[in-house]
Amino acid sequence: MKLPFLLASAAIASAPSAPVVTANSQPNAPEAVSAPGSPAPVTPPRARLPGFAAELAQQPGVTMPSAWAVIADEIAWKALARASGYSRQQARWDYARSLIGRGRGSEALGVLDVMRQDDPDLLMVDAFRLARGAALALMARPADGFAELSAPGLVNNAEACAWRARTLAETGFADQALSQVDCARPALNARKGASRVPFLTAVARAAVESGKPEMAMRWLALLPDRDPAANLYRGRAYLGLGQAAEARLRFARVEKSGSMGQRIDARLSAIEAEVANGTLSNGAALKQLDAVRYVWRGDHVEERALRLSYRLSVETNDLQGALGAGATLFRFYDPGRQGPQFVAGLQAKLAAALDPQSKMPVDQAAGLYWEYRDLAPSGAEGDFLVARLGERLQAGGLYSRAADLLEHQLFVRARDLAQGPLSAKVASLHILAGRPDRALNALRKTVNGSYPDDMIYARKRVEAVALSQIGKVEEAFAVLQDVPGAAVLRAEILWKRRxxxxxxxxxxxxxxxxxxxxxxxxxxxxxxxxxxxxxxxxxxxxxxxxxxxxxxxxxxxxxxxxxxxxxxxxxxxxxxxxxxxxxxxxxxxxxxxxxxxxxxxxxxxxxxx
Structure with a gap:
């Protein structure tokens, strides 16, 4: 009976109200005409159930965990089914808060979104923003949750501070998370039992990652001894205190009782400890880190594994390993968190691999650049890097690879006048590679009337050669009609064609x-x-x-x-x-x-x- 009842109530809750007919909506009514040159008027979304935003703003604020009072589902569904008009929003609000109290963030967010659709003004109410932030945090979307929790009216709100501390810790901003603790303390102390565990664990994690293991141990003392998440950070705190044996035991306990993510984190923490103590060689550590990265991706655990892999690869002069780990950090995580010299170091390693004096064969160097081309420096430095590699490929007879390399440069990096000489170069390489059709395509995609005459003539000479090679000699000679010294080129084409x-x-x-x-x-x-x-x-x-x-x-x-x-x-x-x-x-x-x-x-x- 519950499912049909819930579906019926949901249908009632989301049913649109009757449209309002105005004079301007009549079939024969003239359309409003804006003044010439005036911007089109912006019409805010119409509230289907207006008024609750003001009512909610007048209600007592959400400042403590008691605001997430749990209601039995049957009672909440009956209230939703019976509510109509203005009271429907209140029933939804009560149900959403109950869902947050139960830890059901995705369902809570769905209810809150329906409320927002019926009254967009709710986004201006601090309590509503706080509820959305809490729901997003429960959905493992801490960055989105933090954005909702950052409303000006929530700065000194104890409950908002508790959720902000949690979301900041989960996104790796440990110092910022600890800055919220004093404000959040009343809300943290008011929580009991299992509801406080995620918050205390987040604060302990922030303390560990901020290099404050003593503080972390004080917070962790409030959590059960068998809790795997707490044991994970106890182990990391013990490492910070120099107590390797105690840390090893805690990690082993996490391996026995923790979730998959917690077990991987414990395994990575053990690797970090062994590397720091010198009991694990760099080569063995890199193999274990590869195994960790193979089974776990996409959060702070992978970021730590990548960071350590990058450092160890640099220490062992493993260029491929350093570029692989570094590029993943660069592409999928915040490069600013990897150190001030991280990006510059990556670019220097790529440049060293492409240097003509390096021992790497030119075809391998080209493959390396193509795989990590997003790491190349911007501006003239990056252009020089590509041009030098293109010259090496051309000198080695690898015309097609040189053309592909410079064509990427032509359409992705070069702009305006810089495309003129580069397009002629790319077209020439395509011709040498036996691809005159692609040469013509490169030239025609980069037509620009602002090129100087010498540049235009150079492009036309290459275009004429490409046309002659696809059998369009008359078109080639027509292209050369106004090009100085074209007789020599025409003679060369005729000589080639016998x-x-x-x-x-x-x-x-x-x-x-x-x-x-x-x-x-x-x-x-x-x-x-x-x-x-x-x-x-x-x-x-x-x-x-x-x-x-x-x-x-x-x-x-x-x-x-x-x-x-x-x-x-x-x-x-x-x-x-x-x-x-x-x-x-x-x-x-x-x-x-x-x-x-x-x-x-x-x-x-x-x-x-």
Missing amino acids: DWAGLATETAATLPLPAGNLSDVQQAAILRHAIALAMLGHEESLSGLRARYGPAFAGLPTAPAFDMLTAVVGSIDPAVVARAMAALPNVSPAGDLAELIEAGPITGKPIGA
Whole structure:
């Protein structure tokens, strides 16, 4: 009978009141028009059962544990079922306080939330805020509970001080928790039996973690000798007093009778004691700490285990272990609680691992950075770290990993103008890795009209190379239309594609003057033009080329190749052309861009085919 009765009462309790029809809610009523430029009016939530906030504020405040008077569930449910209108909120309030007195925080919070929905003004009442804070604390949400308990009107409230001390101790703020004890003492003394145990245990924990074991023992003396939570902090207090044997016994008793969390805490405390006494080696301690962290995560116990793991890993020069434990502390706990040099130390260790002078292979260094990239310093220091690692990856031929690394830098760290040169670099690496599509994507996602002309031209050159490698040569040449010196790049693309007619036309107007010594680049340009003419069978043009440049090639290492190509033999032998190509200087008129173009496939007809 209880369950249907409870469901019925809950339905009555949460049923909305009838809507209020006003002139503005009529179907044909004109809508209110705000003045131009004025902010939209903010309408506060409408109270469905208004008035109880003022009534509750006038009632005696919640200052002692007696406010959580327990009511039998049957009586509370009957009161809820019979209540209507204004009295319903009072019945809910009585029931919520009873649930807190029983330690049923989640149910109490549910009732309080329904009350708040029906009367939002309740959030301005100190007693209501105190009840919410207590309910959240009972739900193991101490940080949320402390936020509710920090209302200005609760500063000197003994009951609020008791709950604040408990929530602060449970969130690791030991000194702040102890600062609440004097205010909370009347409420602590008024508690009897099991209801006082969590509060006294919290105060004892705060004393232990504040380095005050004598104070902790005085509070723990008020708790039963067999209580596992009390024995846990007795053991830690004994450690602080230098009584290792007594501490060991208390921890062993916790292992026998405590909850899972208490047993893990006792095990960790024993490890901490053995490390401090020097009876456990760092290596053995790290193995035991790994076992603790494997089975227990997410609270102050894991934080302590991580902190000790980090310290021991640093002492044993275990870079991977230090970064692993340190990164977890950095990501999931407050870095400010780990010491003033904690973050700087982590960043220094990451930088040392990525240093070119370190013995770590570059591929492992890249993996290490990728796993711990959130630890990298901000600003120029972090940018330099990434750029240096990218250069090492590129030098090692790991183009795809270098591209992925710098692409993360491009889209996560770089902003505005800084994206210009970096986007060209990322696109170049994608091309070298055989991914021209991703190169185009990186360039198009970072278009910015405020780039200076030189930067725009550099991006367009790389874009043209990427377009040529996916077969869009016409689009590539269109991109290069207004780029200075684009003829050299167009010629390089045509050379790569074995487009002999296009190459002959493109290079004819850019051949160097025959006077003076020819550089390697000039020799390569002339010989490529000659090869294009030879492949096209333009013997007359080859004769003119011979007459023009024959004297300049005399005595050069490439003279035999020039003679082979420009000799009038009646027909062109592809084998001669192939030998001439092999004799070309190992340079390109396109400079660094030639490497990008060479990374793509040869799409034209091979020589001799």
